[in-house]
Structure formats: structure tokens, C-alpha cells
Amino acid sequence: MSSGAARQRDSEPAVRAQQPQGLTPGTPSWDSSSRVQLKPSSAATLAQAPMGLYTDTTVCIGCKACEVACKEWNQLPATGGGKHEMSGDSYDNTRQLDGIHWRHVKFIEQFSEDRTDGRWLMMSDVCKHCVNAPCLEVCPTGAIIRTEFDTVVIQSDTCNGCRACIGACPFGVIGINDVSNVAQKCTLCYDRLQAGMEPACSQACPTDSIRFGPIRELKQQAQARVEQLHERGETRAYLYGADDKFLGGLNSFYLLVDQPEVYGLPVNPKMPTRNLIPSSLFSTAGAMVLALLAMVGLRKRRMDERAGEDREHV
């Protein structure tokens, strides 16, 4: 059971034009200088097709420009008020995605014991804006919505911080922002999209590791890149989340060159409601057994009571 029928990638957004309150889409021109060379003429045109991000991890250099741009544009606070300790985990001091970290560059060091051979894997992680979004499905207040761009946004004025979305997200993306005290995550720069701009992270990326655009076009670019890498001998390259094998597809998908677990990604992320019906059936059966047990006991009790009364009469 789910909040709606499972949707297919590239279909129309399920909850089109469900606008966050207080944010009105304008009709500004699209930034034609964008490196991704997408030229929809207005935000209205943008809304015609699902938009998203394609991250090619093979060209990520770990500069963290995306993290900085995200923090700056979204005015996200620093960890611990700026008093941050080094993690000791490679160059990764961000550590995780949460309410104040909407971008996280992961550093995976794959080296031999003597460090004579090896490679770096770097990946800029973000909310996947799932086509069938678990967070949206379980949010009990309706705070999480799908926008006209087919992205998933948390409305801060509705969220009450119950944290159901945090446990439901298969990627560990969402967290409570200690300043606003509500659950927050990447909005795919919803405000910028409404103004016809691309998200801050993709605009800041100096290597085009992060690309923004209509999902259909991004998939074509990504597939071409995979074929190019295969031709060059990197046969491990594949796309994660570009098809609809899980969660109906991801509106932020990745080109990876190792198993998903190596990047801290689940192999087969699932909807949380998959457990609803079997769990409910077991519980209902249990409740019936308890009721039956109680009635059997009470019948025994009544018979004992009657036997006691009979003894008194005798």
C-alpha cells in the first residue's frame, strides 16, 4: 500500500503544482550560460518535465565546492556553531547528510596495504528526490510534497519534527536542523528553480561532475558517458538509480565504478510501507488470539464462580 500508485520514471509528476506555501513560482528566463546547455525558456517550461541531477563520480575531484555553495545559498549553519573537529576519515569532515548538511562529498580510499597501488573514489551525495519517495509517503503531517519540478521538498512551516521521514529514507539523507527544529534536506534549490536558475551545487561544480537538467536528457548523457568509459576500459562503470528498478527511479542518480555499498548506498532501497500489510496482519491475528484467550479464561472464571455459588447453596 502506498500514498499513490507506484510511478514510472519520466511520467508526469504525481502531485504537480502542489506548491509550498509562501513560495510563488515566477516566470524568469532560464540561465542560458549553464554548462549543461539546457534552454527551457521559463520556469513554466521547466515544470513540463521532471528535473534532477546526474552525478558522474569519475570526474569528482573532492573540492567540496558543491558543499560550500549549498551551505551558502541555503544559509545552513556550521556544525557545532563552527567548532568542528577533524574526523580522521580521509578528507571527510562533513561525515553525513542531515538537517544542516544537504551536500556531502564522500572520500573512499581504496589502497593496498603498502599504498603502492590504489585509487580514490569521490562522490558528492545528496537527496535522491526519489520518484516514489519514502519520506513523502510516511510524512504524517503532509509537510513533504512533490513540486512541479518532480522534486521532493519539506515545508518547514508544516513539519513538526516527528522524524518519521528520517527513519523512512533509505539513504539517510534527512535530519533535524537544530536552528529551525524541523526536518530538512536538499530542496534541489526549489527557490532557484522557480527563478529559472540551476541548483547552487551543480552551478558551482568545476568539473561538471554534478549536472542539472531534465531527467530524460540527463539519462541520455549518462548512458553515453557509461559507454565511453566502457570503451576506454573502465568496464565497472554503471548507473545507479537511473532506471526504475527501485523506488520508481531516482531524480538524482549516479555514475559509479564500484558496488553501491562501497559508496555507502543501499543495493536495493525499498519503500517502508512494504512492511505495513504483513505486520498489520500478524498484529491483527495476535489481537484475535488474545481476545480468544481472554474469553476462554473468563468462561472458566464464570464456571468457577457458578460452582462456588452452588457450593454456597448446598
Place this chain on the structure above:
Amino acid sequence: MSDTFFTASPHWTWWILLYFFIGGIAGAVFFLAAMLDLSGVASRESRVARGEPVSPHHRPASPVVRLGYYIAFLGVLISGFLLTIDLSRPLRFWHMLIENHTGRPMFKLWEPMSTGAWALLLFGLFAFLAAVAALSEDRPNIRLLQSAPVRLLRRPRLSAIVAVLGSIFGLYIAGYTGVLLAVTNRPIWADSHLLGLLFLVSGASTAPAALILLGARRLAADRVSLNWLVWFDHKVLILELLVLIVFLLSLGSVARVFLDWWGLVLLVGVFGVGILVPLFLHSREGTQTIASCVRIAWPVLAGGFLLRMVLLLSSNQIHVVGSGVTGR
């Protein structure tokens, strides 16, 4: 590795743990009280059938039944408070029930937190009605409690409706918390379909214990109800033992997360103190005295609390950090 290991913890900790424990007891205690109550109604009808004099407008509830309704209502109040203060924005608790932008009811049939919020509200209503009716019997000198609407609540048919509907919602409250945890993507919680059943059965085993502890004096004068509660608790403890074993087996390789302190608490606190010790005391001491029943009730309550603590907090310690997972 299970895909559930790549998720972040919602950090549902002590307030939620207390809610799971108290809410489970409240729901199941109402169920027990209602069963005793309805059984009394049935006895009354049989008395009518036998031609014995019974007031047609009055349904006398036994002192134990009345205590059960009080505990359930108090439990609901505490539960609502605990759930509210656990929110990061407690003043927005009503967003669970009403859409703040439209003013329309907020309800998601497929989300246990949403259905649970409504169920708690409705269970609270029935627990309140039952408690008011019980109080009117306990405090006949308070004029407000002898008013026509309250007297109406004591009519056999209406009180039976309140008891039945309240029981359904009570059992729902006792069990849905486990289903709520299962409808996530978190380790342990989402790796089995039996958590709701386990919480329900655990609630049903702790409820008689709570009733015995809080109503020892009333039960001392009502041996029949006491015997039934102890009999029921004994059977449910056996059921809980079976469900807990099957639950752990259903986790498969995920169960290795219990190879730490939490596993020790599970083994000693839940299996040992919470289930096996009471079962042993049942077989050795039986229910000869109220004191022996109280001795059995304490470890049952402790076990029910520890069960929820282990299952809630052991999952919370696992979260995705860096490019890997900690707390495995």
C-alpha cells in the same frame, strides 16, 4: 549487509520508549478491564434470565474494572504528553490531525504514525467515557457525576459499546507502535514483520502485571478476577516467549547486532527476568497469595520495559557515517 544499515537514525529515544511502554499498558489494561466488565454484563443477563432482581438502568462495574479504566485513561494522557514533547516542534502536535494550510483532517491510512495519532485520540475518548462512568460509581456524592449524561454512560448497552470500541482501539494502541517501527527502513525494525505482534503480546503481558501492582488491595477482595488475570498473564507470557524467539529468527543475519551489550540485556533482562523468571514463579508459587502475584508482576513489567528499550535503542545506534556504517 541489509539495505536498512544505510539509513539514519530518527533518534526516537526515552520519551518514545516511555510512550511505547505506557501506551502498551494503557491499551491492554483497557482491554482486560473491558473483558471483565463485559463478562459482568453477561453475568447480569444470565441473572435476568434466571429471574434474579437486577436494576435495568444500572451497570455496576467491579472495583478492578473501574481501576482498569482509570489506569487506561491516565495512560492515554501520559502518552499524549510524551508524544508531544518528543516532537522537535511540540506546539505543532496538531499538525498530525489537521492540515495546517487547509484546515482539513490529516489522515494517511498507510502511515501508522498518522493512524496511531487518530487511534490515540479515539482511544482517549473511550477511555475518558469509561473512566467517567467508573468515577460516578466510585464518587456517588459528586453531583456532576450523577447528571443525566453520565448516568446514560452507565446503561448496560452504552457501556458495552464503549467497552468494545475502547478495547479495539486499546489493542490497536498496544500493537501499532511495533508496526510503526516496521514501516521505516531502519535496521531490526524493518527487518521483520513480527514487531507489531511482539509489542502487542508484550503489552498484553505487562497489563495484568500493572493491574495487579496498582490494584493489589482491590484484587485481594476479588479472587476470581485476580485468578483470571494471573491465568491470562501466564498464558500470554508463554506466547510472548514463542513470538520473541520467532522474531529473532526472522531477523536472519541482522540479529548479529545483538552480539553486544544489547544482546546481554535481551538475554538476561527480557528472556530471563521478564519471561522465564515469572514463568518459574508461576509454576512454583502459583497464585496462593496476593503477595506472590505481586512478586511475579514486578519482573514482568521490567521485562516489558527492557524489551522495548533493547529494540528501540539498539537500532538507534546504527547509522550511516562517512562512506560506511557505524554501530554494526
